[in-house]
Amino acid sequence: MDKRNFQLLCTFSVLDRYQSIIPEIKKNYFLPDKVLFVFENINNNTEIVLTYNVRLQEKQRKFPLTISIHRKKDTNSLFSINALNKIIMEENNGVLDKTFNIDWELYRNCLITTTDDGYKTINLNLKKIVRV
Numbered sequence: 001m002d003k004r005n006f007q008l009l010c011t012f013s014v015l016d017r018y019q020s021i022i023p024e025i026k027k028n029y030f031l032p033d034k035v036l037f038v039f040e041n042i043n044n045n046t047e048i049v050l051t052y053n054v055r056l057q058e059k060q061r062k063f064p065l066t067i068s069i070h071r072k073k074d075t076n077s078l079f080s081i082n083a084l085n086k087i088i089m090e091e092n093n094g095v096l097d098k099t100f101n102i103d104w105e106l107y108r109n110c111l112i113t114t115t116d117d118g119y120k121t122i123n124l125n126l127k128k129i130v131r132v
Contacts, residue, residue, distance in 0.1 A: 006032060010078065010111065011050045011066040015040070018048040026132050028063050029054040036130045039111070042123040049111055049124060051078065067113070075104040076124075079112040083119040087112065090119075 009029070013021050022036060033053050041047035051069070069078050088100045111122040 005056050006053045007056050008051060008053055008069050008071060008078075009063070009066050010069045011052075011063060013048045013050060013065070015046045015048055018050060021050065022130060022132065025050065025052065025063060028061070030057065031132060034132050036132060038127045038130060039124040040127045042125050047122075048127070049078075049122070069111070072104050072107075075108040077104050077107040077110055077112065078124070079107070080114060082114045083112040086114060086119040 011021065011025060018038065025031075025036065029052075031052055032055050036050050036052040039049040039051065041049070051071075067080055069080055070084075071078050084102070085096055087102060088098075089096050091102070092100045107121060109124050111124055112119055113122070114120075
């Protein structure tokens with residue numbers, strides 16, 4: 001299967017609602033792997049993060065509370081490109097250098113997202129894998 005047209009998405013939810021969101025995600029997107037990863041925020045176990053691959057399609061509406069992310073497999077680090085750029089600039093004296101090496105061990109099992117004034121890390125624990 002050609003993975004060039006796939007995108008990793010991340011949907012934010014809460015513990016008592018995430019199971020009802022899964023059928024909506026499945027209805028909204030084609031999930032080629034037919035799997036969703038359910039993570040809990042280690043610091044707040046009522047916050048849930050769902051990650052899943054989708055096949056990109058034209059005129060696809062964006063699901064609420066969902067962002068596009070990337071994954072560094074070695075450390076299971078999930079991140080948005082904007083958050084990665086903010087880390088680079090913070091660690092590299094304000095210079096955005098795409099060749100700058102990040103110490104990914106600092107972000108092991110984390111989701112890194114942007115905030116109004118920078119970025120934040122969310123420590124994750126895999127709660128379950130849902131096959132759809």
